[in-house]
Amino acid sequence: MTLDPPWRPPAWELDPSQPLYEQIAHRIRVEIAAARLPKGTRLPSVRDLAASLRVTPNTVMRAYAELEQDGLLETFRGQGTFVAREPGVEARARARIARQAFEHVRRVAADLGMRVEDLLRLGAEEEGGDEDARSH
Amino acid sequence: MTLDPPWRPPAWELDPSQPLYEQIAHRIRVEIAAARLPKGTRLPSVRDLAASLRVTPNTVMRAYAELEQDGLLETFRGQGTFVAREPGVEARARARIARQAFEHVRRVAADLGMRVEDLLRLGAEEEGGDEDARSH
DNA sequence: CAAGTGTATCATGTGATTTAATACACTTAA
DNA sequence: TTAAGTGTATTAAATCACATGATACACTTG
Numbered sequence: 405m406t407l408d409p410p411w412r413p414p415a416w417e418l419d420p421s422q423p424l425y426e427q428i429a430h431r432i433r434v435e436i437a438a439a440r441l442p443k444g445t446r447l448p449s450v451r452d453l454a455a456s457l458r459v460t461p462n463t464v465m466r467a468y469a470e471l472e473q474d475g476l477l478e479t480f481r482g483q484g485t486f487v488a489r490e491p492g493v494e495a496r497a498r499a500r501i502a503r504q505a506f507e508h509v510r511r512v513a514a515d516l517g518m519r520v521e522d523l524l525r526l527g528a529e530e531e532g533g534d535e536d537a538r539s540h
Numbered sequence: 541m542t543l544d545p546p547w548r549p550p551a552w553e554l555d556p557s558q559p560l561y562e563q564i565a566h567r568i569r570v571e572i573a574a575a576r577l578p579k580g581t582r583l584p585s586v587r588d589l590a591a592s593l594r595v596t597p598n599t600v601m602r603a604y605a606e607l608e609q610d611g612l613l614e615t616f617r618g619q620g621t622f623v624a625r626e627p628g629v630e631a632r633a634r635a636r637i638a639r640q641a642f643e644h645v646r647r648v649a650a651d652l653g654m655r656v657e658d659l660l661r662l663g664a665e666e667e668g669g670d671e672d673a674r675s676h
Numbered sequence: 677c678a679a680g681t682g683t684a685t686c687a688t689g690t691g692a693t694t695t696a697a698t699a700c701a702c703t704t705a706a
Numbered sequence: 707t708t709a710a711g712t713g714t715a716t717t718a719a720a721t722c723a724c725a726t727g728a729t730a731c732a733c734t735t736g
Contacts, residue, residue, distance in 0.1 A: 423724060434651045449681060460726050465683075482681045482734030498652060499666050505648045506663025512641045515570045516634060520660070527642025530635045557723095559693060585712060596695050601714075618703030618712045 410446045410484070416457065424459060428467035436476055436487055437497035447477070447485045474500075546582045546620070552593065560595060564603035572612055572623055573633035583613070583621045610636075 418427050435441040447453070450468065454461040468485050471477040476497055479485040487493065506520075513523040554563050571577040583589070586604065590597040604621050607613040612633055615621045623629065642656075649659040 425724085438652045450683090451681085461682095462727085463725065466724095468682085479682060480734085481683080481732065484681060499662060501648060501652065502659050502663035503666035504663070505645050506660050506667070509641050509645055509660070512637060516574045516637065523638050524642050524645070524656075524660075526635060527638035527640070530639035531642070561693085586714090587712085597713095598696085599694065602693095604713085615713060616703085617701065617714080620712060 410448050410452070411441060413448065413453065413456065418457065418459075424457075425463050425466040425470070428453075428457070428459075428464060429470045432467070432471055433474075433476060433497055433501070436494060437501050439494045441487050443487045443489050443493050445487045447487070449484060546584050546588070547577060549584065549589065549592070554593065554595075560593075561599050561602040561606065564589075564593070564595075564600060565606045568603070568607055569610075569612060569633055569637070572630060573637050575630045577623050579623045579625050579629050581623045583623070585620060 413431075416431060418424055420427065422430075432441070432447070447468070448456065450461045450464045453459075454464045457464070468477060468479065472479055472485075474497075475490065476488055476493060477485055478488045509520055509523060513520045516523065518526075549567075552567060554560055556563065558566075568577070568583070583604070584592065586597045586600045589595075590600045593600070604613060604615065608615055608621075610633075611626065612624055612629060613621055614624045645656055645659060649656045652659065654662075
């Protein structure tokens with residue numbers, strides 16, 4: 405075999421209380437968006453990544469499937485899973501993430517009746533503060 | 541009875557795939573942060589809100605408990621649940637939400653190796669666009 | 677053919693969430 | 707005192723998404 409040296413994922417910690425397959429998909433999405441995963445790059449096989457993450461192949465499958473659904477990946481039976489060659493994948497992935505982030509703060513700001521600008525300024529000021537301010 | 545006219549929640553839809561008690565807590569948190577729920581305001585009784593949301597009293601209890609834990613509410617047995625009188629509740633609630641929102645975009649930007657400023661600018665441009673841009 | 681790909685389908689287990697039904701402790705008005 | 711309305715606690719059960727584990731199939735390449 406040894407067609408292409410498959411991309412090797414960086415050390416991953418799967419902690420946060422989010423579905424495993426979502427975490428996996430998210431990490432890959434980010435790697436693509438950040439252009440650290442060039443188009444055409446071969447991903448680890450479902451079984452390999454599963455083993456490396458101490459997870460079931462089924463779970464990795466679900467992550468890959470979601471990303472293929474998004475058009476970020478393309479798979480070929482018997483060959484492997486690759487970052488989509490379609491032009492603009494990185495840009496699309498990046499734009500998508502950026503838009504979601506913006507809409508998030510947009511909604512929060514609207515809920516509070518604030519402008520996005522002011523909300524973020526306030527949030528930045530609170531950096532590292534608060535913790536458990538109220539002594540109760 | 542009829543001590544105080546308890547605060548009447550606006551029409552609520554409990555759709556998003558988040559725990560019910562989290563959704564309830566979030567809505568109240570926002571109302572407090574936005575100062576639409578002044579300190580000392582009496583909330584609907586656990587049973588009333590539960591009935592109005594077509595939910596179990598247990599679920600509302602959990603939401604109230606979480607907010608009391610955060611110091612946003614204070615409860616008195618036999619009397620009811622109220623917005624904490626402690627000075628600065630609204631500000632604290634608002635600051636907390638703002639900080640979380642900021643840290644969110646902060647992390648996303650870091651993941652992409654972008655500055656928060658640029659991330660949001662990009663996200664704002666994409667407003668309403670994309671949808672399902674890739675034709676696959 | 678053999679080894680390595682993706683894919684599909686089960687049955688099963690697990691854990692958080694939610695329901696439902698009670699029961700208890702307290703406060704207030706009648 | 708009584709009754710109605712508060713919050714609170716407990717228990718059993720149902721549900722559901724998630725993840726596992728095992729197995730089988732389809733395909734590509736050397």
